[in-house]
Amino acid sequence: MKKTSLAPLLLLWLIWNLTGCKPTDKATGSREQEIGVTGKRGMVVSAHPEASRIGLEILQQGGNAYDAAVATGFALAVAYPVAGNIGGGGFLVYRKQDGETGTLDYREKAPKAASRDMYLDAQGNVMQDASTLGHLAVGVPGAVDGLVAMHQKLGSLPWAQVVQPAIDLARQGVVLTEREARLLNQGRPDFLKANKFTPHVVKDTPWQKGDVLPLPELARTLERIRDKGRAGFYEGETADLLVKEMERGGGIISHQDLEEYQSVWRPAITGTYRGYKVISMPPPSSGGIALLQLLKMVEPFNLSAWGWQQPKTVHLVVEAQRRVYADRAAYLGDPDFFKVPVVSLLDPDYLKTRMATFDMEQATPSTQVQEGQLLARESDQTTHYSIVDQWGNAASVTTTLNGNYGSKVVVEGAGFILNNEMDDFSVKPGVPNMFGLIGGEANAIAPGKRMLSSMTPTILEKDGKLFMVVGTPGGSTIITSVFQTILNVVDHGMGMQQAVAAPRFHHQWLPDRIQPEAQALSPQVREALQKKGHALQDRASYGAVDGILRQKNGSWEGGADPRGDDTALGY
Ligand code: GLY
Numbered sequence: 001m002k003k004t005s006l007a008p009l010l011l012l013w014l015i016w017n018l019t020g021c022k023p024t025d026k027a028t029g030s031r032e033q034e035i036g037v038t039g040k041r042g043m044v045v046s047a048h049p050e051a052s053r054i055g056l057e058i059l060q061q062g063g064n065a066y067d068a069a070v071a072t073g074f075a076l077a078v079a080y081p082v083a084g085n086i087g088g089g090g091f092l093v094y095r096k097q098d099g100e101t102g103t104l105d106y107r108e109k110a111p112k113a114a115s116r117d118m119y120l121d122a123q124g125n126v127m128q129d130a131s132t133l134g135h136l137a138v139g140v141p142g143a144v145d146g147l148v149a150m151h152q153k154l155g156s157l158p159w160a161q162v163v164q165p166a167i168d169l170a171r172q173g174v175v176l177t178e179r180e181a182r183l184l185n186q187g188r189p190d191f192l193k194a195n196k197f198t199p200h201v202v203k204d205t206p207w208q209k210g211d212v213l214p215l216p217e218l219a220r221t222l223e224r225i226r227d228k229g230r231a232g233f234y235e236g237e238t239a240d241l242l243v244k245e246m247e248r249g250g251g252i253i254s255h256q257d258l259e260e261y262q263s264v265w266r267p268a269i270t271g272t273y274r275g276y277k278v279i280s281m282p283p284p285s286s287g288g289i290a291l292l293q294l295l296k297m298v299e300p301f302n303l304s305a306w307g308w309q310q311p312k313t314v315h316l317v318v319e320a321q322r323r324v325y326a327d328r329a330a331y332l333g334d335p336d337f338f339k340v341p342v343v344s345l346l347d348p349d350y351l352k353t354r355m356a357t358f359d360m361e362q363a364t365p366s367t368q369v370q371e372g373q374l375l376a377r378e379s380d381q382t383t384h385y386s387i388v389d390q391w392g393n394a395a396s397v398t399t400t401l402n403g404n405y406g407s408k409v410v411v412e413g414a415g416f417i418l419n420n421e422m423d424d425f426s427v428k429p430g431v432p433n434m435f436g437l438i439g440g441e442a443n444a445i446a447p448g449k450r451m452l453s454s455m456t457p458t459i460l461e462k463d464g465k466l467f468m469v470v471g472t473p474g475g476s477t478i479i480t481s482v483f484q485t486i487l488n489v490v491d492h493g494m495g496m497q498q499a500v501a502a503p504r505f506h507h508q509w510l511p512d513r514i515q516p517e518a519q520a521l522s523p524q525v526r527e528a529l530q531k532k533g534h535a536l537q538d539r540a541s542y543g544a545v546d547g548i549l550r551q552k553n554g555s556w557e558g559g560a561d562p563r564g565d566d567t568a569l570g571y
Contacts, residue, residue, distance in 0.1 A: 036497030036559045039570020043556040044068060045546040046385035047473075049567040050174065051075035051084065054165040055387060056569040058157065065387045066094065066154035067162050069395040070147045072385050074166035074222065077143070078215060079174050081201065081417055082183050082404050083383035083473060086221070086233065088419035089142035090399030091281045092150055093268055093457040095466060097392040101270070101279050101459070104153075106146020106263035107450045108139030108421040113252040116445050119427045131427050132434055134194045135251030137407040137420035139451065143399060144225055144233040146263040153265070154393075163226040170219035170415075173212040177565045181207040183404060190408040196248055199410035201417070217415025234258040241414040249409060264336075271346060273299060274490055277461040281398075283340045286332040287456025290479045293324045295486065296351045303491040308502070309521055311528035312360070317487070318507040318514050318534065321480055322366055323354045325437075325509035330371035333442030334450040340442070344374040363533035366512035381405070382455060382473030386548045388466065388556050394548075396457035398471045398478070403434060424451035435475035438510055454478040460486065467550050468496070472561070474543035477506045481543040489549065496549035496559030497568075504543065515539040 037043070042065075044055035055072035063071070069092065076084025092104040119130045131137050151159055176184070184207045191202050200214060207213075224232035232238060239258045246253045268279045269288035273295040280288030297320040306313045331341055344350055354372045357364055382400035400419065401407075407420035426439025433439070435454075443452040456478050460468040468489065472481045481504055488499035503520035507513070513535040514521075521529070526536055544564040549557045558568025 034498045034501070035495055036557050037568040037570050038551065038555045038557050040555050041390040041571050043388050043548045043558045043568065043570040044072060044385065045548060045558045045560050045566065045568040046072050046076060047083065047383045047544055047546065047564055047566050048076060048080040049565065050079040050169060051385070052567040052569045054169070055385070056571060057165065058162060059389055060571060061157065061161070063157045063162065063389075064155065064391065065389040065393040065395040066150055067157045068387045068389065069385070069397050070151045070155060071162040071165055072387065073143070073147050073397065073399060074163055075169060076383055076385070076399070077416065078166050078170045078218060080180070080383060081213070082180065083381040083399070083401055085399060085401045085406070085417065085419065086143045086225070087141045087411070087416045088399060088401040088406060088421065089139070090146060090397060091285055091453070091455050091457050092146070093279060093281055093396040093459055094154060095279060095394045095459045095461065099464065101268045103266050103268050103281055104146055104150055104263055105266050105284065105450070106142035106149070107284050107453060108142050108419055109257075109261065110422065110425070110445055110447055110449050110451070111140055111252045111257045112254065112447045114422070114445050114447050118445060124428075126428050126431050131423040131425075132403060132407070132420045133190055134407055135246055135249030135409055137422050138246075138251055138253060138409060138418045139421035140253055140257045140261050141419065142261060142263055145230050145261055148230045149263045149265075159229065160226050163222060167219050167222045167226060170215040170222060173214045176207055176209060176211045176213055178209040179565055181209050181211060187405050187408060191405070191410070194249070194408035195410055195412075197412050199412070200415060201405070201410065215415055217413060219415075221414045221416060234261060238414055242411050245409065245411045251409075269342065271296065273486070275462070276467060276490060278458065278486075279461065280456055280458040282342065283332055283335040283452075284450040285453040285455050286328045287454050287479050287482070288458070289332065289342060289345055290324045290328055290454075291456055291458060291483055292346055293327065293351060294320050294479070294483045296346070296348065297323070297355050298487070303487060304493070308488070308492040309525060311525050311532070314505060314514070314521065314525060314529060315360070315363070315532055315534070316358070317484070318505070319358050319364060320355070321507040322364070322369055322509040322512070323372070324479075326366070326369050327371050329438045329509070330440050331442060333452050337446055337449045338442045341374055347375055350375050361532060365533070366509050369509060382475070382478070384457065384471035384473055384544070384546050386469040386471065386546050388469060388548050392466055394459055394466050394469045396459050396469045396471050398455040398457045398473070400455065400473070421451055424453060432510070436511060437476045437508065456482045458482055465550070468547060470545065470547035472543040472545040476508050477542050480504070480506045480508070481545055485545050485547060496547050496557040500545040500547055500559035500561045506539070506542070513537045517541045
C-alpha cells in the first residue's frame with residue numbers, strides 16, 4: 001500500500017551503467033516490473049497518506065470519484081499544508097463512466113486592485129520577493145469555490161459527509177512526516193517575515209517527525225464551509241478574517257474580490273498519441289496544449305526502439321521541449337483576456353514546421369529558437385491527486401499554493417495559508433519568474449485575470465475505455481514530467497509505479513540546459529548529449545507524479561511517486 005523506494009531504480013541504473021543494458025522491459029526483457037498498489041474497484045493516489053485514506057474511505061462509503069476528490073482536496077489542505085490548500089486554486093480534469101469529459105478551472109485571479117506593473121519599482125525593476133512573499137503576492141483563492149462546484153455538478157454524497165473527515169483530522173491535529181517537518185523548518189524564516197503574528201506553523205524548537213501540528217482554527221473554518229458551502233469562505237467570518245489579514249499586511253484582496261470569484265467549467269483539450277486519446281487541461285493552463293504539442297512532435301519517431309533515456313531519445317525529447325516552452329512564453333495566457341490560438345498551436349502542419357529545424361546530430365541553441373510563426377492567426381509547490389471509483393469515473397486534480405506554503409501568509413484566526421500565485425503572471429516581460437519561466441503580453445497582470453499555469457492534470461483513454469489518470473506538482477517541470485510519464489508507459493512499456501518513479505530530465509527552452517535528476521542519465525548518455533551540443537546541469541529530484549493505470553485484467557495499478565510521502569490506496 002505504500003510508496004516504493006528508489007533503491008531498485010538506483011540498482012538498475014548501476015547495472016545499466018556497468019553493462020550498457022537499457023532499463024526497459026521492452027528493450028531488454030530483463031527489467032523486473034515494479035508493480036504498485038493494485039485495487040479491483042477503486043484507487044486514490046495523493047501526496048499524503050491521511051488524504052489518500054480519507055479519499056478511499058469515501059469511495060468505500062459508496063461515494064464516487066468526485067466525492068472522493070472533494071474529500072481528498074480538503075484533507076490535503078489539513079494534512080499537507082506545503083501545497084494542499086483552501087487558500088489557493090486548482091484544476092480538475094474528469095472523465096465520467098459514460099465517457100463524458102470536461103474540466104473545472106478554479107485557478108486564482110488577480111484582485112481588482114491589481115495592475116500590470118504592480119511588482120516594479122520607480123525605475124521599472126522587479127521588486128525582490130514582492131510577487132512571491134507576503135500579502136501582495138496573493139491571488140484571489142479559488143479552491144473552495146472549485147470544490148463546491150465539483151461536488152454540486154459531479155458528486156453524489158451529502159456535502160457535509162465529504163467535508164467532515166478533514167474537519168476531524170484538523171481537530172485531532174496532523175502527525176508530521178519527516179519531510180513535512182523539514183519543510184516547515186525551512187519555511188520558518190519566511191513565515192516570521194510574512195506574518196505580523198506567530199502562526200501555528202512556527203514553534204520555538206524545530207519540528208520533528210511525529211510532532212502534532214495543531215489546527216483548531218482551520219477546523220473552525222472548515223466547519224463554516226461544511227455548514228454554509230461557498231458562503232462559509234467567501235462571505236461572513238472567514239471572508240472578514242481574510243480581508244482583515246490583507247489590510248494588516250498591505251495586501252489588496254477585497255470583500256468584492258471574494259464575493260465575485262467564480263470557478264469556470266471548460267471543455268477539456270483533447271488529442272491523440274499512438275492511438276490513445278489524451279484528455280487534459282486547457283488555458284489558463286499551458287499544460288494541456290504543451291503536452292499535446294510534445295506528444296505530436298515525438299510521435300513520428302520510434303522511441304520504443306530507441307530505448308529509455310538513450311541519447312537519441314533524450315535529444316529528441318529535449319528538442320521538442322525547448323520549442324514548446326518558447327511557444328508557451330509567447331502565446332499562452334488566460335483565455336478570458338487573451339485569444340489563445342489553441343487550434344493553430346495544435347495544427348499538425350504547424351508542429352511539423354516547429355520540428356523542421358530539428359537536427360538529429362546537433363542541439364539547436366535556444367537563442368535560435370523563438371515562438372513559431374502560426375500558420376493561421378485565429379479567432380516546488382503544487383500537489384496532484386488521481387482517483388478512480390468502482391464505476392470507472394476518473395478525477396485528475398492538480399491544486400496549488402504556487403511556492404512551498406505559497407505567500408507564507410497565514411490568515412490569523414482562520415488557520416489557513418494563502419497562495420503566492422501572482423508570481424505565475426509575467427511580472428515583467430523577459431524577466432523569469434520563480435520557476436525561471438519567461439512570459440509575455442499574453443500573461444501580463446490585469447485585474448480579475450487568471451495567471452498562466454503549467455498544471456497538467458491528464459486522463460488517457462484507450463479503445464473507448466479509461467486507461468490512465470496522471471499529474472504532478474513541480475511548477476515549470478509539470479509538463480515535462482507528465483509527458484515523460486506517458487512516454488514511460490506508452491513507449492517504454494513501464495507499469496504505473498515504475499513510470500512515476502523513473503528518474504526524469506527537464507528542459508524549458510530558457511535557461512538553455514538539460515536539467516536531469518541525479519540518476520536520470522548515465523555518464524555515457526551525458527557524454528553523447530554533450531557531443532551534440534547540449535549543456536547539462538543536475539538538479540535535485542522534482543515533481544511527485546501520482547497516477548493510476550488500468551491493468552490487463554481490469555484492475556487498477558496506483559503509482560505513488562517515491563520522491564515524496566505520496567501514497568496509493570486501492571480496494
Ligand atoms: N503554480 C504553478 C502552476 O500553476 O503552474
